[in-house]
Amino acid sequence: MDSDLAPYSVHEAIISGDIDDVKDSLLDGLNLETRSEMGQTLLMTAANEGQLEIVRLLLDGGADVDLGSQNGSTSLICAAVNGYHDIVELLLERGADVEKVDEDGNSALICASQMGHSDVAQILLENGAVVDQEIKLVSEKIVTVAP
Template sequence: MEPSKPSQQMGTTFCQWFGMNALLLSAWFGHLRVLQILVNAGAKISCVNKNGRNLLHCAAQRGHIKVMEFIMEDLEDVHVDKTDKMDKTAFHLAAEHGRLEVVEFLIGSGCSHSVKDKEKNTALHLAAKNGHPTVLQKIVEIGLGLEEKNMEGLTALHLAVEGGHYDCVKLLLEAGCDVNAQTQKAMTCLHYAALHGYEDMARILVDAGIYIDAVNHQHASAMHIAVLQNFPAIVKLLIDAECNLDIPDERQQTPLHIAAEHGRQDIAEMILIAGVNLKLIDKQGKTSLDVAARGNHINLADMIIKADRFYKWEKGAAVVD
């Protein structure tokens, strides 16, 4: 017996892993004629794979519109909103994988637009999360709620920012998304931009009027996060936008405390030039100078001492004037 070829082994493994029979495979790969032959031969059209996905799910995910037309028009008892084990419909899968033609077909077929999957994501969430602006635009046009939140309280805008999908963010902002929406952990879109260092994303959010001093469940602002993650460009952008540099987080640390703790000298310099209260103490009773000294960040400590002297001189000069 000849050993099986790698492609044959791969195909066998694929079928075993996902429970794909011949009928589902024909839909998955877009083999319309094979599908028709199997159906005419009496194949069970209600079959599903291990994920609970049926013929329509498979064709929708892969973007095979001709197969979908056959399924919807020629097969009986096909429900357009049938869900898989994750409560995803064909509409969810088409949006998630950027299949614009399929999305349009399903909308024309009367699918439910607002149905949510097991994680409470709508099709809008999935298109935004995976960076499909053309699909996102189509879903926005049909009037799907822009402020819908998933299980973690994220809107489509949050997911677009977190994924770094600038075109999707721009589209959603222009459509009127609430730029200040917060998740269950009180994260704004600006928090996510700061977390990942997306300068262009942060800029468009600031330009859209986002509240730059919003704090999350740890009482951290976007500035705290940008300093911790070491993104000087985000720090500069937020300083230029006149953020509050003296906000304490849950440890009562200001952004300067964090910069001092981690030896972020370039960031500390920007903060000091902008002007901060150097007397503020954290939960351990430490000023930012104490924190810098504790970490043996000599140059940074020297910067804070010089800034303190300058602040005092500046205050004295103002009194004289």
């Protein structure tokens, strides 16, 4: 991949699972904090698309496991909402903060639960996700949207 290509091209390579192009970009000095037009980091894009080996490559290259988008979403939240338990496990092994929330107060546990990914929710609980906090946040949302 030509290192002069726009950052979104790297995101496209991640989405298509082209690990060789991603490796080449990293070797060419790609900034690991490069964001997509939607504000996602490279790691978030890989986690969102279920690209386990690219997630591993980016983490090995020094990607910040907790760096989020403008709305506070993180790679862990992206993986949890999509039910990618293997990526959730890897991110947690690499130090992802299980309690980070987005601007709406959604944590990875809330997202996994809302999407019916009980296996991912169990992994998050086993890694320190706090249920009491989740219930409090959900209750606050219900009160906020109630007439």
